[in-house]
Amino acid sequence: xxxxxxxxxxxxxxxxxxxxxxxxxxxxxxxxxxxxxxxxxxxxxxxxxxxxxxxxxxxxxxxxxxxxxxxxxxxxxxxxxxxxxxxxxxxxxxxxxxxxxxxxxxxxxxxxxxxxxxxxxxxxxxxxxxxxxxxxxxxxxxxxxxxxxxxxxxxxxxxx
Amino acid sequence: xxxxxxxxxxxxxxxxxxxxxxxxxxxxxxxxxxxxxxxxxxxxxxxxx
Numbered sequence: 001x002x003x004x005x006x007x008x009x010x011x012x013x014x015x016x017x018x019x020x021x022x023x024x025x026x027x028x029x030x031x032x033x034x035x036x037x038x039x040x041x042x043x044x045x046x047x048x049x050x051x052x053x054x055x056x057x058x059x060x061x062x063x064x065x066x067x068x069x070x071x072x073x074x075x076x077x078x079x080x081x082x083x084x085x086x087x088x089x090x091x092x093x094x095x096x097x098x099x100x101x102x103x104x105x106x107x108x109x110x111x112x113x114x115x116x117x118x119x120x121x122x123x124x125x126x127x128x129x130x131x132x133x134x135x136x137x138x139x140x141x142x143x144x145x146x147x148x149x150x151x152x153x154x155x156x157x158x159x160x
Numbered sequence: 161x162x163x164x165x166x167x168x169x170x171x172x173x174x175x176x177x178x179x180x181x182x183x184x185x186x187x188x189x190x191x192x193x194x195x196x197x198x199x200x201x202x203x204x205x206x207x208x209x
């Protein structure tokens with residue numbers, strides 16, 4: 001029998017507009033996209049993406065979660081017009097862990113087709129990390145990158 | 161003054177996103193109603209895949 005250890009989990013689309021999958025340890029994850037146009041009118045076809053487990057307790061490392069997230073985002077970027085903005089802060093440490101995990105996944109699984117632009121800012125007592133992801137064939141690439149840095153330039157500093 | 165207001169608006173965009181993410185996280189962990197949360201907070205969920 002073929003092993004499924006290298007396969008993403010099966011994804012279900014829920015009525016609440018999230019996508020769910022259940023891991024081999026029985027943990028249900030919700031993956032969701034938010035329309036960034038709701039936050040800033042300059043960004044159409046731009047979304048923020050996140051995954052959340054229903055159970056917040058620590059659980060074993062599961063490579064298939066990464067494969068599932070990668071699979072969702074591969075489908076997302078099949079439409080080259082789609083772009084993604086990710087943001088996290090370090091107030092409670094969890095966001096930073098997410099950001100680092102996501103960056104690791106990006107480094108490991110990006111086949112070169114996705115471009116990433118980073119910025120960060122320190123505020124009174126926290127750091128903000130913001131990243132723009134878009135396909136290299138995105139027809140609005142220049143406009144989006146310009147709008148992204150316009151949004152961040154006064155307070156945030158580009159990360160090389 | 162205008163620059164200061166614009167800076168605050170830009171920071172508020174990111175701050176709003178983070179606050180929404182936290183609210184969504186709490187809702188998921190408490191097995192709450194995401195649709196209701198979206199209506200209450202004006203969050204626009206999307207299904208682009």
